[in-house]
Amino acid sequence: MAALDQKSPNVLLQSLCCRITGKSEAEVAHQFQYAVRVIGSNYAPTIERDEFLVSEKIKKELLKQRREADAALFSELHRKLQTQGVLKHRWSILYLLLSLCEDPRKPCSRVAGYGSMFAQALPRDAHSTPFYCARPQSLSLGHPERSSTLGTSGISSLGTHTLNGPTLTPQALLSGAPAQVLGDSLRQPGTRLAWTLAPGTSPSATAPTSRGPPAPPALAARTQLRPRRDGDENGEIAESALVRDILYVFQGIDGKFIKMCTPENCYKIDTKVPLSKSLRDLSSRLSELGWLHNKVRKYTDARSLDRAFGLVGQSFCAALHQELKEYYRLLSVLHSQLQLEDDQGVNVGGECSLTLRRLLVWTYDPKVRLKTLATLVDYCQGRKGGELASAVHAYGKTGDPSMRALVQHVLALVSHPILNFLYRWIYDGELEDTYHEFFVASDPTVKTDRLWHDKYTLRKSMIPSFITMDQSRKVLLIGKSINFLHQVCHDRTPPGKITPGSKDIDSPRDAAELFTDLEGAFQGKIDAAYFETSKYLLDILNKKYSLLEHLQAMRRYLLLGQGDFIRHLMDLLKPELARPATTLYQHNLTGILETAVRATNAQFDSPEILKRLDVRLLEVSPGDTGWDVFSLDYHVDGPIATVFTRECMSCYLRVFNFLWRAKRMEYILTDIWKGQMCSGKLLKGMPELSGVLHQCHVLASEMVHFIHQMQYYITFEVLECSWDELWNKVQQAQDLDQVIAAHEIFLSTIISRCLLDTNSRSLLNQLRAIFDQIIEFQNAQDALYRSAFEDRKQQREGEGEWGVSAAEEAEEKKRVQKFQETIPKMCSQLRILTHFYQGIVQQFLVLLMSSSDESLQFLSFRLDFNEHYKARDPRLRVSLGATRGRRSSNI
Amino acid sequence: MASAANLNAVRETMDVLLEISKLLNTGLDMESLSICVRLCEQGINPEALSSVIKELRKASDSLKVKEIRCFSFGNFT
Numbered sequence: 001m002a003a004l005d006q007k008s009p010n011v012l013l014q015s016l017c018c019r020i021t022g023k024s025e026a027e028v029a030h031q032f033q034y035a036v037r038v039i040g041s042n043y044a045p046t047i048e049r050d051e052f053l054v055s056e057k058i059k060k061e062l063l064k065q066r067r068e069a070d071a072a073l074f075s076e077l078h079r080k081l082q083t084q085g086v087l088k089h090r091w092s093i094l095y096l097l098l099s100l101c102e103d104p105r106k107p108c109s110r111v112a113g114y115g116s117m118f119a120q121a122l123p124r125d126a127h128s129t130p131f132y133c134a135r136p137q138s139l140s141l142g143h144p145e146r147s148s149t150l151g152t153s154g155i156s157s158l159g160t161h162t163l164n165g166p167t168l169t170p171q172a173l174l175s176g177a178p179a180q181v182l183g184d185s186l187r188q189p190g191t192r193l194a195w196t197l198a199p200g201t202s203p204s205a206t207a208p209t210s211r212g213p214p215a216p217p218a219l220a221a222r223t224q225l226r227p228r229r230d231g232d233e234n235g236e237i238a239e240s241a242l243v244r245d246i247l248y249v250f251q252g253i254d255g256k257f258i259k260m261c262t263p264e265n266c267y268k269i270d271t272k273v274p275l276s277k278s279l280r281d282l283s284s285r286l287s288e289l290g291w292l293h294n295k296v297r298k299y300t301d302a303r304s305l306d307r308a309f310g311l312v313g314q315s316f317c318a319a320l321h322q323e324l325k326e327y328y329r330l331l332s333v334l335h336s337q338l339q340l341e342d343d344q345g346v347n348v349g350g351e352c353s354l355t356l357r358r359l360l361v362w363t364y365d366p367k368v369r370l371k372t373l374a375t376l377v378d379y380c381q382g383r384k385g386g387e388l389a390s391a392v393h394a395y396g397k398t399g400d401p402s403m404r405a406l407v408q409h410v411l412a413l414v415s416h417p418i419l420n421f422l423y424r425w426i427y428d429g430e431l432e433d434t435y436h437e438f439f440v441a442s443d444p445t446v447k448t449d450r451l452w453h454d455k456y457t458l459r460k461s462m463i464p465s466f467i468t469m470d471q472s473r474k475v476l477l478i479g480k481s482i483n484f485l486h487q488v489c490h491d492r493t494p495p496g497k498i499t500p501g502s503k504d505i506d507s508p509r510d511a512a513e514l515f516t517d518l519e520g521a522f523q524g525k526i527d528a529a530y531f532e533t534s535k536y537l538l539d540i541l542n543k544k545y546s547l548l549e550h551l552q553a554m555r556r557y558l559l560l561g562q563g564d565f566i567r568h569l570m571d572l573l574k575p576e577l578a579r580p581a582t583t584l585y586q587h588n589l590t591g592i593l594e595t596a597v598r599a600t601n602a603q604f605d606s607p608e609i610l611k612r613l614d615v616r617l618l619e620v621s622p623g624d625t626g627w628d629v630f631s632l633d634y635h636v637d638g639p640i641a642t643v644f645t646r647e648c649m650s651c652y653l654r655v656f657n658f659l660w661r662a663k664r665m666e667y668i669l670t671d672i673w674k675g676q677m678c679s680g681k682l683l684k685g686m687p688e689l690s691g692v693l694h695q696c697h698v699l700a701s702e703m704v705h706f707i708h709q710m711q712y713y714i715t716f717e718v719l720e721c722s723w724d725e726l727w728n729k730v731q732q733a734q735d736l737d738q739v740i741a742a743h744e745i746f747l748s749t750i751i752s753r754c755l756l757d758t759n760s761r762s763l764l765n766q767l768r769a770i771f772d773q774i775i776e777f778q779n780a781q782d783a784l785y786r787s788a789f790e791d792r793k794q795q796r797e798g799e800g801e802w803g804v805s806a807a808e809e810a811e812e813k814k815r816v817q818k819f820q821e822t823i824p825k826m827c828s829q830l831r832i833l834t835h836f837y838q839g840i841v842q843q844f845l846v847l848l849m850s851s852s853d854e855s856l857q858f859l860s861f862r863l864d865f866n867e868h869y870k871a872r873d874p875r876l877r878v879s880l881g882a883t884r885g886r887r888s889s890n891i
Numbered sequence: 892m893a894s895a896a897n898l899n900a901v902r903e904t905m906d907v908l909l910e911i912s913k914l915l916n917t918g919l920d921m922e923s924l925s926i927c928v929r930l931c932e933q934g935i936n937p938e939a940l941s942s943v944i945k946e947l948r949k950a951s952d953s954l955k956v957k958e959i960r961c962f963s964f965g966n967f968t
Contacts, residue, residue, distance in 0.1 A: 009933055016926045020944060021951040031950055035943045039935055058915065070914050077907050086904045092931040093908060099941030100917035
């Protein structure tokens with residue numbers, strides 16, 4: 001025995017071959033070669049090296065065959081075997097015996113004499129083994145002789161594996177089932193190898209012979225369909241060769257027969273290769289997979305080294321790679337299967353486990369997946385960042401659950417970097433977007449004073465479609481607020497304190513899921529961060545930088561809300577401003593301003609505000625008086641300059657100028673009235689003047705009426721209304737943007753209502769003309785009074801003197817006459833002035849009537865309350881109601 | 892003597908194995924079985940070996956079948 005043990009396996013194998021086939025050594029040479037190949041191959045054991053397991057299996061097998069007594073006998077024998085320590089590999093021999101075990105009750109194909117052959121010739125249903133019945137109909141592709149194989153193998157456990165094998169495999173591959181199961185189910189077919197004695201042997205023994213003894217032509221047709229390893233007489237390629245080719249093509253490598261056809265961009269079988277049409281069709285259908293693979297692969301290869309493609313792009317590539325890896329796993333399993341068959345060295349006849357048809361079934365799902373990926377790749381071509389995520393998201397809107405799952409998976413990976421950007425941004429205010437993929441863009445050239453307005457913008461194209469515009473705006477605002485706090489307000493509160501929610505930043509996986517349920521958690525997170533951050537920012541601005549106080553100061557000083565101060569200032573400035581503009585000095589005016597502040601209620605304002613109040617002289621043009629160039633100014637800097645921007649301040653200045661002018665008219669008319677009242681008594685003694693004075697009074701009161709109505713309009717209908725609106729909005733504002741917007745609306749309303757915008761330029765010109773008339777009237781009246789007083793003074797002097805000479809008398813008479821002569825001149829001057837004035841007012845009223853602003857129409861109604869102008873101008877006769885009706889019909 | 896005892900043990904083992912083989916209806920005779928045992932003891936994969944044996948059997952069967960078929964075809968024609 002020891003000597004025998006030294007025999008090499010080859011010698012043993014040869015004697016085994018002789019023994020089993022019952023032939024001489026020379027005759028069995030072929031089988032021996034095969035045996036050596038199979039044994040010598042790297043045939044990996046698929047079984048557990050466990051004696052106990054094998055013995056249990058044997059017992060089970062015996063029990064299944066209803067041989068309980070034999071099972072007991074076997075355990076006895078097994079025990080005996082265990083007591084003798086001769087064998088080293090007990091499990092091995094036991095396993096061998098188990099493998100060769102056959103149920104004696106079954107018709108045994110091993111003893112296939114006539115009987116077994118005729119059994120095969122019968123319809124397949126004649127076999128009534130339990131396995132056979134259990135087998136699903138769809139599994140019988142191209143394996144008519146499976147039943148006999150099953151009969152011989154008889155390993156129940158493996159057999160059931162095999163039964164489930166083909167259908168199970170593709171799904172198992174996709175779902176990433178344990179590799180062990182995969183390996184088993186794929187390798188099992190290989191263990192049942194078809195064997196024909198010689199390559200040339202006709203396979204008719206195993207051919208489906210359902211129509212009885214086949215006639216020779218039919219047989220020939222059959223053999224053509226039957227694939228061969230090395231081709232047959234017709235020179236056709238064997239199916240197995242095609243399978244090998246196809247497996248290469250699956251990886252995008254040209255096969256022997258199937259090659260990439262570049263001009264047509266598809267895989268083609270060499271037309272010279274003789275091949276039946278069905279095989280040709282099958283393989284071209286299969287090679288589509290290779291084409292799809294190439295497409296996806298090309299995309300990832302091109303992008304993987306391109307750093308500018310960005311993080312989102314990289315993660316898209318990673319997702320594609322993951323999918324490809326799954327696909328490669330399938331291929332490697334198929335390859336090892338093929339390898340296995342090769343190693344067996346068998347002429348894989350009809351029982352070939354890897355057929356094109358099988359491949360077609362197994363690769364169906366991978367093909368669908370690859371197709372989805374390929375369309376995705378096509379669609380995502382040239383996109384990056386958020387745009388890419390939108391593109392992927394668009395493909396997730398499908399009714400196919402498996403496709404949706406795939407796209408969702410890709411989307412989760414793709415959106416991960418975006419979400420990271422987003423969280424960094426809304427919780428820390430940091431923007432680490434090297435490749436411009438995030439939908440918030442930052443402009444590094446913008447200085448801090450314009451940070452809020454210009455530094456950060458939305459990149460519209462990069463907003464992923466699963467984030468709404470509203471959400472993205474909020475996101476922009478949150479980060480902007482944080483940056484504003486840090487850089488402009490120099491507020492060093494750690495972000496965690498601003499938004500208590502920021503502590504629990506999600507893990508990436510959770511984060512990816514957030515996108516799928518946007519209404520819920522994600523929206524909540526953004527909202528919470530938005531509210532907290534905005535509230536904090538507004539608090540800081542209101543408390544630390546007293547934004548609201550500044551707003552009120554604007555109203556009080558620049559919009560003339562503080563009446564006593566303005567009046568007093570005007571009193572003090574009057575002598576200064578009457579001088580030509582070129583002789584004005586800022587420091588003088590500043591001194592006056594301070595005096596005015598100290599003398600009025602303005603002194604109780606906080607020094608912080610008063611400090612900012614200043615005088616500003618506008619650009620001087622020739623002929624200007626001080627009134628034309630004087631302006632109040634308010635200095636703003638730091639965070640509040642974000643609300644009071646340069647544009648806002650220039651608006652304020654324009655409005656101030658207008659209000660100042662209107663105020664001055666009121667002031668002038670007051671002076672005129674005062675003059676009239678004071679001089680009324682004195683001039684009573686000059687009856688020749690009464691006509692002129694009457695004219696003056698009439699015109700003055702007309703002007704007073706006009707200016708009063710104008711002031712009423714400006715104060716109540718323009719300023720107070722808008723201010724109330726602004727104040728409410730600012731109180732309710734949730735973020736700084738709303739404050740700024742409300743403020744801008746306020747300013748633009750004031751500008752347009754004060755006739756300062758371009759639309760009402762003609763109105764403003766009329767108003768200016770009216771103001772000019774008022775000034776002119778003041779001058780005229782002043783001149784009148786001056787000459788009247790002079791005349792009166794001289795008269796007085798004359799009355800007081802005695803003994804006047806004749807010459808003096810004559811001179812006096814001449815002077816009186818001269819004065820008398822000036823009266824009609826003054827009269828006519830006044831008349832002209834009145835005429836002009838009324839003409840302009842009339843024009844102004846016409847313009848007011850045609851204005852679309854309702855309050856202006858009411859103003860015209862008030863200005864012409866006694867319908868004096870209406871009587872004069874037919875254009876004004878259209879009633880208010882009528883114009884409104886006309887306008888609404890126009891609308 | 893030790894070798895004689897050893898030989899005894901080996902024979903007994905072979906007997907047990909033959910019994911099991913018969914139980915399982917493997918169809919191996921003593922000689923084939925002993926060859927198989929030796930092969931297994933050399934660490935050959937039993938799965939491979941079993942498939943070889945099966946194929947060998949099938950081959951010899953199909954040889955017979957072929958002869959029979961040739962014979963029957965001859966009858967038909």
